Amino acid sequence: MLSSFLRRLATAIPSLIGVIIVTFLLTRVLPGDTAAYFAGPAATPEAIEEIRVKLGLDKSIPEQFVDYVGALVQGDLGSSLTTGQPVIQDIIDRLPASAELTLFGLFIAIAVAVPLGILAAVRQGSWIDHLCRIVATAGVSLPVFFTGLLLVYVFYYILGWAPAPLGRLDVFAFPPDPITGFLLIDCVLVGDWETLGSALAQLAVPSATLAIFALAPITRITRASMLSVLSSEFVRTARASGLSPFKVIVGYAFRNAMLPVITTLGMVFSFLLGANVLVEKVFAWPGIGSYAVEALIASDYAPVQGFVLAMAIMYVVLNLLIDLLYGVIDPRVRIEG
Amino acid sequence: MTAVPLLEVKDLTVEFSTRRGIVQAVKEVNLTVPKGEIVGVVGESGSGKSVTSYAVMRILDRVGRIARGTITYTSLDLVGASEPEMRDLRGREMSMIFQNPRLALNPIRKVGKQLEDVLLQHAQADARDVTQKAIELLEQVRIARPEERYHAYPFELSGGMCQRIVIALALACKPQLLIADEPTTGLDVTTQKAVMDLVVDLVRARGMSAILITHDLGLAAAYCDKVVVMEKGRVVETATSIDIFRAPEAAYTRKLMRATPRPGITLHDLLPEETPAPAPIAPHRIGEPLLVVEDLVKEYKRQAPPARLATMFGKKVEPPPPFRAVDGISFTVNRGESVGLVGESGCGKSTTSTIVMRLIDASGGRITFDGEDIGALPARGFASHPMRKRIQMVFQDPTESLNPRYTVSRAIADPLLRMGGYKGGARLRDKVAELATMVGFPLDLLDRFPHQLSGGQKARVGIARAIALNPDLVILDEPTAALDVSVQAVVLNLLQHLKETLGMSYLFVSHDLHVVRLLCDRVIVMRQGRIVEEGTAEQVLEAPQADYTRELISAIPHPPV
Numbered sequence: 091m092l093s094s095f096l097r098r099l100a101t102a103i104p105s106l107i108g109v110i111i112v113t114f115l116l117t118r119v120l121p122g123d124t125a126a127y128f129a130g131p132a133a134t135p136e137a138i139e140e141i142r143v144k145l146g147l148d149k150s151i152p153e154q155f156v157d158y159v160g161a162l163v164q165g166d167l168g169s170s171l172t173t174g175q176p177v178i179q180d181i182i183d184r185l186p187a188s189a190e191l192t193l194f195g196l197f198i199a200i201a202v203a204v205p206l207g208i209l210a211a212v213r214q215g216s217w218i219d220h221l222c223r224i225v226a227t228a229g230v231s232l233p234v235f236f237t238g239l240l241l242v243y244v245f246y247y248i249l250g251w252a253p254a255p256l257g258r259l260d261v262f263a264f265p266p267d268p269i270t271g272f273l274l275i276d277c278v279l280v281g282d283w284e285t286l287g288s289a290l291a292q293l294a295v296p297s298a299t300l301a302i303f304a305l306a307p308i309t310r311i312t313r314a315s316m317l318s319v320l321s322s323e324f325v326r327t328a329r330a331s332g333l334s335p336f337k338v339i340v341g342y343a344f345r346n347a348m349l350p351v352i353t354t355l356g357m358v359f360s361f362l363l364g365a366n367v368l369v370e371k372v373f374a375w376p377g378i379g380s381y382a383v384e385a386l387i388a389s390d391y392a393p394v395q396g397f398v399l400a401m402a403i404m405y406v407v408l409n410l411l412i413d414l415l416y417g418v419i420d421p422r423v424r425i426e427g
Numbered sequence: 428m429t430a431v432p433l434l435e436v437k438d439l440t441v442e443f444s445t446r447r448g449i450v451q452a453v454k455e456v457n458l459t460v461p462k463g464e465i466v467g468v469v470g471e472s473g474s475g476k477s478v479t480s481y482a483v484m485r486i487l488d489r490v491g492r493i494a495r496g497t498i499t500y501t502s503l504d505l506v507g508a509s510e511p512e513m514r515d516l517r518g519r520e521m522s523m524i525f526q527n528p529r530l531a532l533n534p535i536r537k538v539g540k541q542l543e544d545v546l547l548q549h550a551q552a553d554a555r556d557v558t559q560k561a562i563e564l565l566e567q568v569r570i571a572r573p574e575e576r577y578h579a580y581p582f583e584l585s586g587g588m589c590q591r592i593v594i595a596l597a598l599a600c601k602p603q604l605l606i607a608d609e610p611t612t613g614l615d616v617t618t619q620k621a622v623m624d625l626v627v628d629l630v631r632a633r634g635m636s637a638i639l640i641t642h643d644l645g646l647a648a649a650y651c652d653k654v655v656v657m658e659k660g661r662v663v664e665t666a667t668s669i670d671i672f673r674a675p676e677a678a679y680t681r682k683l684m685r686a687t688p689r690p691g692i693t694l695h696d697l698l699p700e701e702t703p704a705p706a707p708i709a710p711h712r713i714g715e716p717l718l719v720v721e722d723l724v725k726e727y728k729r730q731a732p733p734a735r736l737a738t739m740f741g742k743k744v745e746p747p748p749p750f751r752a753v754d755g756i757s758f759t760v761n762r763g764e765s766v767g768l769v770g771e772s773g774c775g776k777s778t779t780s781t782i783v784m785r786l787i788d789a790s791g792g793r794i795t796f797d798g799e800d801i802g803a804l805p806a807r808g809f810a811s812h813p814m815r816k817r818i819q820m821v822f823q824d825p826t827e828s829l830n831p832r833y834t835v836s837r838a839i840a841d842p843l844l845r846m847g848g849y850k851g852g853a854r855l856r857d858k859v860a861e862l863a864t865m866v867g868f869p870l871d872l873l874d875r876f877p878h879q880l881s882g883g884q885k886a887r888v889g890i891a892r893a894i895a896l897n898p899d900l901v902i903l904d905e906p907t908a909a910l911d912v913s914v915q916a917v918v919l920n921l922l923q924h925l926k927e928t929l930g931m932s933y934l935f936v937s938h939d940l941h942v943v944r945l946l947c948d949r950v951i952v953m954r955q956g957r958i959v960e961e962g963t964a965e966q967v968l969e970a971p972q973a974d975y976t977r978e979l980i981s982a983i984p985h986p987p988v
Contacts, residue, residue, distance in 0.1 A: 214489070323530040329486050330525075331545045331596055332518030341544070342533050420535050421580045 098413055102406040109402040110162070114155055117391035124389045128171050158395075167399070168392030172385060177396035181378060185400060186271025187258055188370065188377035192362045194274075194293055195300030199358070203305045204351065207312025211320060212339060222309055229306030234365045238299040238372040245295055252295045253288075255373040263288040296373040303365055304358045311354040315347040322346075348419055356412045360405055431501065433604055433636045434460040434483065434521075439496035441475070441482050452478045454660040455496070458638075460604065465630060465637045467647030467668070469683070470657035471911035472882070476640045479657075480606045483638075484523055485513045500604070519549045522597035524626070526609035528589035532581040538592045539565070539577030542599055549600040564595040569625060586772075587618035591625070598629060605630060605637040611646070615771035615938060620982040623650055642911060644687055648672055649984035656680045686916040688941035690968065694923050697916035697945070713948065714762030717932050718783065718900055723792035723802075725753040725778050725956075752778045754956035755792070760900065765926065765933040767943035767964065769979075770953035779953075780902045780936045784820050785809035797899065816846040819893040823905040825885035829877040835888050836873040839863065842895045858895075866891040866921060883914035887921070894925060902934045907942065919946055940979060944968050952976050 125142040126133070133141075142148050146157055161168065167177035210222035232240075245252035253260050258273055263285050266276045274293070277286035319325065320343050328338045367379035374380075378397060385393035416423045441453040453475040460466050468476045481487045483498055485505060498505040500521065505513070525531040533541055542561040546552040552560045558577070565573035568591040581589055590610060597605055607626060611619035627650050630637045641647050647654050648668040656664040656677060664677040675681045686697050695702070726749035753775040760766045768776045782789045785806050794802030801814055809815055819842075822828035829838055839859045843849040849858065863870055866887040877885055886906060893901050903922070907915040923946060926933060937943050943950055943964065950967040952960040952975065960973040971977045 323525060323527060324533045326486060327523075327525055327531045327593065327596065328533070328544075330484055330517055330523040331548070331599075332514045332516070332522075333544055333548050334514065337544065337548070342536070346533070346535060422534065422582050 095410075095414065098410055102410065105406065106402060109399060110159070111155075113395045113398040114158055115151075117394050118151060118154070120386075120389060120391065124171070124391065127389050167396040170385065170393045171390045172388050172393075177392050180381060180393060181396055181400050182271075184376060184378045184381050186268075187273075187375060188366055188379055189404075190258075190272045190274065191293065191297055191369070191375060191377060192300065192359070192366055195297040196304055196355070196359060196362060198297055198301035199304035199308055200355070202301065203308035204312050206305075207309045207351075208316055208339065208344060210309070210313045211316030214317065219313075222313060226306040226309050229302050229304075229309075232302070233368075234299055234303050235368045235372055237302050238296065238369055241295050241299055242372070253291050255295065257374050257376055258289060258292055259285065260288050260292065296369050296375060299369050299372075300362055300365060304362055307354050307358055308351065312347065312351050315350045316343060319343045319347040345419065349416065352412055352415055352419070356409055359408055363401055363404070432459045432461045433501060434458075434638075435497075435499045436479070436483065437497045437499075439479065439482060439498065440494045441478050441487065441491060442494045443488075443491045445490065451494070452491070452660055453482065456657070456660075456662050457665075458655055458662070460636045460638060462603075462636055463634050464652045465627065465639060465650060467651035467654040468638060468640045468657060469642065469644050469647045469654055471642055471683070471913060473659065474657040475660040476657050477608055480523070480608055480638060480640055483606065484517060484521065485510075486517075515549075518545055518597075518602065519600045520602050521604035521606065522600070522602045524590070524593050524597050524605065524607040524610045526612045528586060528593045529581055531593050532589055532596075534581055537578050537580060538584070539579075541592075542595060545596055545599045551600050564599055565592075567598070567629070568592070568595045570595075586614055587622060590614065590618075590622050594622070594626060594629070598633075601633065603635055605635055606640070607637060608640045609642070610639070612642075616940075617771060617978060617982045619646075620984070623984075643984070644671075644683055644912075645689070646984045656683070682913060686912040688912075688915075688939070688945055690941070690944075692945075694920050694945045698920060713764045716759045717762045717764075717797055718760040718934070719793075719795040720759070720779075720783065721757045721793045721795075722755050723753050723757070723779065723782060723794065724751065724755050724790045725775070725782060725787070726751050726790040749790075751956050753782070753789070756953070756956070756958050757792075758951055758958065758961065760932050760934055762899070762932055763926075763930050764949065765935055765947040767947035767950040768934060768936045768953060769938065769940055769943050769950055771938060771979075773955075774953040775956040776936050776953050777904060780820075780904055780934060783934065784818060784902055785812075785815070816842070816896040817899045818902065819896065819898040819900075820902040820904065821886075821889050821893045821906045824909050825882060825889050825906075826877060826909070828889060829885060831877055834874050834876055835863075835868070835880070838877075838888055839891045839895060842892060847896050862891040862895055863887075865894070865925065881914075882910050883918065886910060886914070886918050890918075890921065890925070894929060894931070897929065898931060900932045900934065902936070904936045905938070908937070908939075915942070922946060940968060940983065952979070 123138075125138050125145060125147055129138045129141050146154060149157070158168075165178060167181070169176050170180055173180055206218070206222050206225065210219040213219060242252070242255050246255060259265055265273065266280045266282050266285060269276045269279055273289040274286060277283070277289060320339075325338060325343050328342045333342070366377065367383055369375065370377040370380040371383065378400065382394055382397035385391075385397070436456060436458040439453055439456045439458075440451060443450045443452055456475070456479055458466070458468070458479065468479065470476045478487070478491070481491070482493055483505065485508070487493070493506050496506070500516070503516075505516075508516070532538065539558070539561045542564055543552075543557045546557055546560055562573045562577055565576055570576050570588065570591055576584070576588075581592070584592070605626070610626065611622055614622060623646070626637070629635075639647060639651055644654075648671065651668050654666060654668050654671045655662055656671070656679065658679045663679045664671065664675065666676070671680060672684070675684055682699050685699065688697065729747040729750050756775075756779065758766065768779060770776045778787075781787050783794060785801060785804065788806045789802060792802065793800060796814060796818065799814065801809070804812060804814075833841070836856075836859045839862055840849070840855055843855060843858060844851070849855045859873070860870055863873060868884060868887045868891060872880065872884065877888070880888070889906070906922070907918050910918060919942065922933070925931070933946070935943060935947055940950075947964050950962065950964050951958055952967065952973065954975050960967060960971065960976045962972075967976060968980065971980060
């Protein structure tokens with residue numbers, strides 16, 4: 091088990107190297123001159139040139155790349171010119187906010203979509219099947235920034251149920267000392283229930299926005315996968331042996347139907363990482379997505395590189411987890427290693 | 428006969444609502460299973476035999492429905508029973524064995540756990556002794572090392588072993604009635620015998636009743652007390668096994684019996700009585716050697732055991748010896764000759780035929796075709812070699828081997844376009860029509876797609892495609908295994924007729940000795956990659972020399988006559 095885990099981990103290294111090269115090159119071909127941007131509109135050509143030398147931008151691209159990789163190996167992602175902080179510090183500060191939002195959104199989506207998909211497959215053609223179809227169609231056809239704004243309009247502006255969409259905590263709450271960086275977990279760890287409530291309230295609408303987006307593919311795949319498993323012969327055997335419907339549907343059918351669902355979860359998670367950027371903008375969420383967008387607009391390439399690298403690592407780790415989960419669920423995957 | 432039968436089906440009609448309206452799959456079927464008897468239900472595909480059994484178990488698909496009739500189990504009315512009542516009966520009072528045992532088991536649950544599920548559901552065991560009981564069940568179905576097999580997953584077991592597990596599942600809660608739906612289809616003939624003997628022994632020992640659903644009249648007659656013959660949803664004949672063989676009454680039963688390959692008959696005897704004898708063709712002469720195979724070997728690497736640490740520290744680990752699927756075999760196919768390649772699954776017969784077809788490369792040996800060493804040509808480039816069109820193949824599953832997006836005429840035209848120098852137009856159309864006529868395919872169906880054809884029609888398309896380029900050698904890989912016996916009879920006769928008119932040679936790969944005997948001049952019996960016996964068809968079947976051949980022949984079910 092451990093050796094297959096390590097081997098699987100090793101296969102991720104080439105893709106990470108690729109990501110490093112591609113992000114480096116991409117940020118270099120971005121339009122805009124970083125040195126000119128930071129020197130300001132009134133700067134003289136000499137001042138711009140001075141900044142250029144200070145940033146190392148006067149060197150050739152291969153030289154810059156060697157410098158970049160050399161720093162990267164030491165854990166130095168460079169400094170952000172807009173915040174003035176090391177990029178690694180910015181990412182450490184902001185990544186938990188994004189991760190909390192994405193994971194919570196995904197969690198809601200799974201909690202709704204999987205039972206909905208199962209029910210739709212079991213009661214094929216019933217009202218719940220039609221509901222499933224409507225939810226799926228709506229989920230894919232509405233862009234996240236639109237659902238986000240719509241939810242803010244309804245729940246904050248009209249109904250007044252949700253707090254103002256301004257970040258992770260309302261202004262009067264005091265955040266607990268960061269332990270994991272995940273507000274919900276930190277609040278539970280220190281037992282600060284009031285802040286927990288505030289954090290949950292702030293999290294509800296943005297994560298629901300992400301969840302609506304993620305619902306559609308998960309529901310559809312769960313339904314389709316369940317339908318094919320339910321018509322398979324071993325389910326018929328289980329029924330013919332008189333097993334209870336719960337055992338047949340959950341114990342026999344769903345466990346077999348889970349593999350495609352898990353594959354989809356991996357993809358949905360990566361979509362969510364992308365959708366996050368817009369949602370964070372709409373809800374003023376102090377996450378890594380909005381940070382990257384601002385850096386991109388400012389031609390501040392170090393944070394952009396850091397962001398893409400962080401996302402790539404997350405994606406690789408996620409895929410690794412999914413592969414491992416495969417092995418846990420399906421014994422046939424295990425032997426192939 | 429006891430006063431109250433265990434199961435009584437009266438005037439059962441089952442309907443399916445399909446896109447084309449309501450279809451009656453079973454029409455007014457009457458069936459009685461007395462206590463302690465085994466009843467065979469025999470019929471070809473579409474006869475409604477499986478649907479009848481699903482109706483009894485009340486596990487019909489969503490679209491299926493019992494329209495009329497009664498099903499009485501002891502004194503219980505099964506048609507009117509509620510779903511929870513039925514659930515309690517299933518497994519405990521009556522249970523079922525399905526065809527294709529590998530698919531009938533949950534692929535990701537240990538077989539022991541699956542047995543436990545059933546035991547616990549019907550309160551046959553509690554948490555303390557359930558594992559012990561599951562292992563006992565495995566013992567009862569004669570699985571060696573049951574404690575070990577308890578932890579096996581279905582994919583780790585052979586087909587015959589999986590079927591034993593399915594039998595254990597069905598018998599776990601000591602039901603009174605066992606329904607076996609084609610329990611041995613897809614199993615080797617020796618495994619079939621072992622599985623059927625086991626089922627019948629267990630049923631008799633426990634005084635149970637059983638319904639054996641099969642397409643094989645011989646199998647039903649060999650194991651059942653009474654046989655019910657079904658055709659197109661209706662029961663056409665019910666009689667004891669002996670009577671049905673001595674004096675079949677219904678015309679359909681007679682047709683079915685004639686079509687079943689058996690010793691001492693010719694190919695033409697398989698066809699219905701009224702079929703005219705074929706015009707006599709000058710008996711084909713067997714000519715010089717066409718295909719010569721010498722010392723053919725095919726090796727596959729075995730999965731290496733985990734010894735990565737040892738290799739990492741520079742130790743040399745001996746790799747496991749490769750698996751020899753084909754282990755040094757030699758044979759010859761002469762011009763105009765049919766050679767049968769017989770053996771059970773895993774004996775290497777299909778590997779041999781695929782190597783001769785040059786679809787995969789051999790690990791060693793020589794293949795000479797008409798004087799040229801085609802074994803030396805790499806399989807990858809053989810598709811464009813001029814020799815390629817002289818060797819053709821007919822595949823086992825007529826459905827799977829046809830492109831579902833090609834019409835029949837396109838499928839037949841494919842080899843002509845690729846290798847026959849045809850460019851389309853009237854010449855191609857005429858050639859396709861000519862080929863279709865040769866194989867007896869109705870010309871008005873040429874524009875249909877495979878899913879709109881019957882099994883026999885699809886088989887004809889596969890044959891037309893193979894003979895399109897006038898090949899010298901046709902490899903037939905179990906061409907009739909997926910067909911009903913009456914269709915098989917027609918296809919076998921067609922193959923024989925084509926061979927005589929076109930002067931081709933056949934390499935006929937099959938597991939069915941009777942079929943091979945009808946079509947082939949010579950028979951080669953393979954086992955574990957080696958040839959165990961070779962000789963003329965009569966020699967091998969009438970006076971087998973090898974023990975294995977004798978075992979194969981004796982495993983074929985014999986009717987009690």
